[in-house]
Amino acid sequence: MASWYGPPYAGRKGADGTVYDQNAMTAAHLTLPMGTMVRVTNLTNNQSVVVKITDRGPFVHGRIIDLSLAAAKATGVYRAGVAKVKVEAFAAPVRANGDPGGHWCVQVGAFARESDAIKLKEEMIRRYATAKVIEFPGPTGHWVRISPKLPNKSNATEVADSIHPKDPAAAPYLIRTD
Structure with missing residues (x-):
């Protein structure tokens, strides 16, 4: 399940240190490395968008990704609030030894x-x-x-x-x- 976050977070720093822009194609994920590019497809309407992971979350059981306001609108998640989605990571920061690394x-x-x-x-x-x-x-x-x-x-x-x-x-x- 995907959800979205918007106005209350606008202007705050994300986990990657950048300022959250609700009009950018970004998302929050609990474990994917910062900077990972993912395709998120709404399984209800087949609308998809490519977003960059810039923050951590969601912290609600059963949800796998929080989309920016712009990404939520582009996929139809905005009106529903939450939606079943498919998340495909296709460009992650590369580590030489294949270790998931990180803290x-x-x-x-x-x-x-x-x-x-x-x-x-x-x-x-x-x-x-x-x-x-x-x-x-x-x-x-x-x-x-x-x-x-x-x-x-x-x-x-x-x-x-x-x-x-x-x-x-x-x-x-x-x-x-x-």
């Missing part, structure tokens, strides 16, 4: 209230003393993330698979942070 962490929760984020952060620190647990303000609230000592994809996956927070609303997501 990875696990996002455990996103909260509107800072006090809720701090509570989960403290619980995660108790459970994962060897990992770095961070809480910081995100674009729409406060995020809690766990970064393994060696923040590669394999270690982050192990951490994500072992997380069972007491808060049933908290769901671990693997995130590439570079």
Whole structure:
């Protein structure tokens, strides 16, 4: 499923450090490397667009990509709000050894209230003393993330698979942070 993001994020920096332009053909994805070019096809109307991954998200279970306003309008996702899509990566930054590389962490929760984020952060620190647990303000609230000592994809996956927070609303997501 794809969704879109627009006006509230206009002018804010994305995860790649560029300023979000809702009229550009860009998107947010949890794990694809920054700069990856992908074709997104709306399976309802077969409309497609090529976008560049410039941000991280979506942080909603079951969604795989957040489109910019322009990309959402071009594919018909804008009116529906969400749509089933096919995502095809066809140009990613190349690494010589084929390793997915990058720095990875696990996002455990996103909260509107800072006090809720701090509570989960403290619980995660108790459970994962060897990992770095961070809480910081995100674009729409406060995020809690766990970064393994060696923040590669394999270690982050192990951490994500072992997380069972007491808060049933908290769901671990693997995130590439570079």
